[in-house]
Amino acid sequence: MKKILFWIGLSGLFFSGCLSGEKDVLRVGMELAYPPFEMTDTNGTPAGISVDMAYELGEYLGRPVQISNISFDGLIPSLKTGKIDMIISSMTITEERSRSVTFSNPYSKAYLALLLNRDSPVESVEDLNKKGRVIAVKKGTTGHLYAREKLPSARINVFDKESACVLEVVQGKADAFIYDQMTIFTQWQKNIKTTRAVLEPFQDDFEYWGIAMRKGDPKLHGQVNAFLLEFKKSGGFERLAEKYLSKEKEIFESLGIPFFFSP
Amino acid sequence: MRLSIRQLTKYFEGKAVLDDISLELSDVHSLAVIGPSGGGKSTLLRIIAGLLVPETGKVAINGREIPVEEEYLRRYRMTIGMVFQSYNLFPHLTALENIVLPLQRVHHMGREEALSQSGRLLHRFGLSAHGHKKPALLSGGQKQRIAIARAVAIRPSFLLFDEPTSALDPEYTSEVLDVIEELREERKDLILVTHEMGFAKSVADHVLFLDEGKIVSSGTPSEIFENPAEKRLRVFLDKVLKY
Amino acid sequence: MGKHWYHCFLRENTREAPPRCPASLLNALLVGGVLLTLFAFAFSRLEYDFHWHGVWAYRSKFLQGLGMTLVISFFSLFVSFILGLLFALGQKSRILPLYFLSRYYVEIIRGTPLLVQILVFFYVIANAFHVHNRYVTGVMILSLFAGAYISEIIRAGIDSIGQTQWETGRSLGLTRFQLYRFIIFPQVFKRILPPLAGQLVSLIKDSSLLSIISVSEFTLNAQEVNAYTYSTLESYIPLALGYLVITYPISHWSKKLEKTFAYET
Numbered sequence A: 001m002k003k004i005l006f007w008i009g010l011s012g013l014f015f016s017g018c019l020s021g022e023k024d025v026l027r028v029g030m031e032l033a034y035p036p037f038e039m040t041d042t043n044g045t046p047a048g049i050s051v052d053m054a055y056e057l058g059e060y061l062g063r064p065v066q067i068s069n070i071s072f073d074g075l076i077p078s079l080k081t082g083k084i085d086m087i088i089s090s091m092t093i094t095e096e097r098s099r100s101v102t103f104s105n106p107y108s109k110a111y112l113a114l115l116l117n118r119d120s121p122v123e124s125v126e127d128l129n130k131k132g133r134v135i136a137v138k139k140g141t142t143g144h145l146y147a148r149e150k151l152p153s154a155r156i157n158v159f160d161k162e163s164a165c166v167l168e169v170v171q172g173k174a175d176a177f178i179y180d181q182m183t184i185f186t187q188w189q190k191n192i193k194t195t196r197a198v199l200e201p202f203q204d205d206f207e208y209w210g211i212a213m214r215k216g217d218p219k220l221h222g223q224v225n226a227f228l229l230e231f232k233k234s235g236g237f238e239r240l241a242e243k244y245l246s247k248e249k250e251i252f253e254s255l256g257i258p259f260f261f262s263p
Numbered sequence B: 001m002r003l004s005i006r007q008l009t010k011y012f013e014g015k016a017v018l019d020d021i022s023l024e025l026s027d028v029h030s031l032a033v034i035g036p037s038g039g040g041k042s043t044l045l046r047i048i049a050g051l052l053v054p055e056t057g058k059v060a061i062n063g064r065e066i067p068v069e070e071e072y073l074r075r076y077r078m079t080i081g082m083v084f085q086s087y088n089l090f091p092h093l094t095a096l097e098n099i100v101l102p103l104q105r106v107h108h109m110g111r112e113e114a115l116s117q118s119g120r121l122l123h124r125f126g127l128s129a130h131g132h133k134k135p136a137l138l139s140g141g142q143k144q145r146i147a148i149a150r151a152v153a154i155r156p157s158f159l160l161f162d163e164p165t166s167a168l169d170p171e172y173t174s175e176v177l178d179v180i181e182e183l184r185e186e187r188k189d190l191i192l193v194t195h196e197m198g199f200a201k202s203v204a205d206h207v208l209f210l211d212e213g214k215i216v217s218s219g220t221p222s223e224i225f226e227n228p229a230e231k232r233l234r235v236f237l238d239k240v241l242k243y
Numbered sequence C: 001m002g003k004h005w006y007h008c009f010l011r012e013n014t015r016e017a018p019p020r021c022p023a024s025l026l027n028a029l030l031v032g033g034v035l036l037t038l039f040a041f042a043f044s045r046l047e048y049d050f051h052w053h054g055v056w057a058y059r060s061k062f063l064q065g066l067g068m069t070l071v072i073s074f075f076s077l078f079v080s081f082i083l084g085l086l087f088a089l090g091q092k093s094r095i096l097p098l099y100f101l102s103r104y105y106v107e108i109i110r111g112t113p114l115l116v117q118i119l120v121f122f123y124v125i126a127n128a129f130h131v132h133n134r135y136v137t138g139v140m141i142l143s144l145f146a147g148a149y150i151s152e153i154i155r156a157g158i159d160s161i162g163q164t165q166w167e168t169g170r171s172l173g174l175t176r177f178q179l180y181r182f183i184i185f186p187q188v189f190k191r192i193l194p195p196l197a198g199q200l201v202s203l204i205k206d207s208s209l210l211s212i213i214s215v216s217e218f219t220l221n222a223q224e225v226n227a228y229t230y231s232t233l234e235s236y237i238p239l240a241l242g243y244l245v246i247t248y249p250i251s252h253w254s255k256k257l258e259k260t261f262a263y264e265t
């Protein structure tokens, strides 16, 4: 009898864990695979700039925060099906994405950059738009969308993982990998013998990162925008950059290349 | 048929299943091998059939020694007809194709000729109506008769039977034995392992009694069945003839 | 003795598929209806706006992907069957190096994830031999993968053929090749048809993993459309249906063959 009561109690706990406070928990989705923005610390707990931002936002709204680790191309579907309430995952605001979700005001700029194979004849992004050039991109990223739109003459190979794209360039299977400036910089440093990098911005316009939310919730949209304004004014972004990006910032400044995390 | 066995020994897992057997028979047409289970009868037959190679010793038939090298053994086997206890037929082929296959593939007979020869044999054994059937649809007796037809079809120099009736219901036994009897009357040479003592008595012109890997007795049917000299043979015959 | 009402849900013969008659048709429709209702209910609870037109614009991409999957699967089916056959014979071979090669092959392939095999094969092995074509490599690795399973299926099938069949065949003077060709394989093939068909279906679905080396087959193309349009379900539902359309004929065809090969009738 006691045993049965124990199991009933346990299952009760289990279910209440699933249900309790569904109303006010702020469920934030991100792919924890993009340090130092979205990553996990050595204990496996979410950490990084976006994570800190999410907790600050939760505090501002007076709601507890729950972080869900979701692969990048699953983020928008998760949002649309109500599994999460918002996406803070270094997501670039694009027209196409805006059709299915609503973005907050931008909170950061970003640039694309190129990782090139050492022996590839490519020097700039213009060289890529030719027959016979091969570009590796990560599925669903702005690099992917950029290549599809702006480099129609090249062959575009699409991968799930950033590491596969880098390997393609390292082995000379691809001329270039188009991704954000910071990743390209880190990967170039790691593969300095086999790769080169083009870090100078080549896009007509910057890319802007925003927080994505479901359409049709103007109250939340307003709150998030108000928070971003407040966070910027109080120097929150500088604090985060100091905490996570001080070394990168220094190197970029010494190279004379504009650094991208500058709100 | 002249059969000569010299110092034949076969081991299985360290145990001598045939233990230094020697035998000379100068003119035998149907040889029956009897003996208790596990005595080595099948082993001897399979060595004569070229399916097993003995550790030591030699077997010669009509003066020709059975080879040991696989390709020569295979050619030797082509000249022999063998019928096993059961599960003889190939289940995926019709009765007719079971007979046609070795003619066509091993003896390189044209398909037409193979078919007509197989058809004649089926007719002769009263199986014409069953040629198109797969083995699963045939009775045990019919299956064994097909197996015998297949063994005969290749015009073998002699025939080997390993207890061809022991897996059959008693009602089918006689139809199979009749066929063997018929073959003997045609003066086909045959060696037959059997538990049917009556049949051995009437059909064989020589009988071997094999026990624990040794030829305990060897003689004409009347020597073996009417005046058994050996004690072991008497005990065996008493046991099998009790009922 | 009158029949009870529940007899319209029962069948006499469980060895074969039910006959084509009103009762079984009714049951088929009933179960289909229940499943459809279940799906319909689940989807109706979904807070999700379907935007089919976005995906419809990419229909040629779906078709290209489907075509590529078909081509890759076809070649892989062919090559994997041959590999399976050779390695099954290797496992049965009297030549020890062949035997060990076959055992190692089967154990390594079956013991490691396909994902890792694809990555290692493409980025390490094929690269070392200067094979850079990802389609050729893709077919090779898929064939190697499925071949290991097929070789085990064939080997088990060969082992299941009774010793007397071998002995009878040998006693008739068949060569080893003829034994396999005329006696063993025809029987093995009938026995292994169901697991073989299952393996072929798996192979077609496993080909989707080639997307990780950017082979633009059906799954990758659907994922790309998803990435362009953010219409996940609209991309993946056609994907599931597409796979069903190519795998179903295999199951159907194998059932038919099974019937043809049944010796009993």
Ligand SMILES: Nc1ncnc2c1ncn2[C@@H]1O[C@H](COP(=O)(O)OP(=O)(O)OP(=O)(O)O)[C@@H](O)[C@H]1O
Pocket: B012, B013, B017, B035, B036, B037, B038, B039, B040, B041, B042, B043, B044
């Ligand atoms: N392939 C084999 N491996 C191991 N032992 C074997 C093998 N074949 C036969 N034996 C053993 O050899 C002995 C003789 O077997 P054999 O089949 O020759 O006897 P048999 O006289 O034909 O008996 P039965 O009347 O039961 O058929 C038996 O003890 C049997 O267990």
Ligand SMILES: [Mg+2]
Pocket: B041, B042, B043, B162, B163
């Ligand atoms: Mg025996």
